[in-house]
Amino acid sequence: MSRAVLSIGSNIGDRFAHLQSVVDTLGPRVVAVSAVYSTAPWGGVEQQDFLNAVVVAEDSTRSAHDWLLLGRELEAAADRVRVQRWGPRSLDVDILTCCDAAGEVRSDDPELTLPHPRAHQRAFVLVPWLDVEGDGELTVGGVRRRLADLLAELDPAERGGVRRCDLSLSAPTLSAPTPPDASGRRREC
Numbered sequence: 001m002s003r004a005v006l007s008i009g010s011n012i013g014d015r016f017a018h019l020q021s022v023v024d025t026l027g028p029r030v031v032a033v034s035a036v037y038s039t040a041p042w043g044g045v046e047q048q049d050f051l052n053a054v055v056v057a058e059d060s061t062r063s064a065h066d067w068l069l070l071g072r073e074l075e076a077a078a079d080r081v082r083v084q085r086w087g088p089r090s091l092d093v094d095i096l097t098c099c100d101a102a103g104e105v106r107s108d109d110p111e112l113t114l115p116h117p118r119a120h121q122r123a124f125v126l127v128p129w130l131d132v133e134g135d136g137e138l139t140v141g142g143v144r145r146r147l148a149d150l151l152a153e154l155d156p157a158e159r160g161g162v163r164r165c166d167l168s169l170s171a172p173t174l175s176a177p178t179p180p181d182a183s184g185r186r187r188e189c
């Protein structure tokens, strides 16, 4: 059994449909889905805002590398073209962490680095991740850190660039879609 936490993002085309395509393909392997967030671009490239979410998936046989290959297949299915590092993309699937029978997978391989080496710097990752693992932790520089503490250490402007939408990804195995924010008001995405 392996369990992967995936960050998914899109800022080209039908952004929501690209995110939903990941959940649809994972199907019954999905065990948790965050809310959907509109996020200001991270990384210094001027581009459109993204939609981001985090999905947790489990599979009885899939290795960490298999999750990477599946992510690449999903990106290809969304016609992703690699032009610029941290630039616009129809779909990005990043493996944030993966656990198997031996525990948390650690890897320094540039092909698959685990935990994801930049996850702790990104509010667009930490905010949705906290939706699905409120007491979650991430290993940063060999030290276990609480996701909430990592988020609190980020620049407030960075955190403010992440806004919850009233869009919900639907997963057949999950009983109810994530509700919109408590006020029930629509938010622009």
Ligand SMILES: Nc1ncnc2c1ncn2[C@@H]1O[C@H](COP(=O)(O)OP(=O)(O)OP(=O)(O)O)[C@@H](O)[C@H]1O
Residues within 6 Å of the ligand: 068, 082, 084, 085, 086, 087, 092, 093, 094, 095, 096, 109, 110, 111, 112, 113, 114, 115, 116, 117, 118
């Ligand atoms: N944990 C990981 N999840 C996804 N890809 C990874 C991971 N670790 C290493 N990679 C490698 O990173 C390479 C570049 O991926 P990609 O083009 O999606 O980067 P990016 O999303 O622009 O930037 P970043 O890696 O900072 O999120 C991929 O070819 C992949 O093999």
Ligand SMILES: Nc1nc2c(c(=O)[nH]1)N=C(CO)CN2
Residues within 6 Å of the ligand: 008, 009, 010, 039, 040, 041, 042, 043, 049, 050, 052, 086, 087, 092, 124
């Ligand atoms: N807001 C946001 N910014 C990004 C994103 C992303 O998914 N959302 N992905 C990137 C490359 O991984 C670079 N910058």
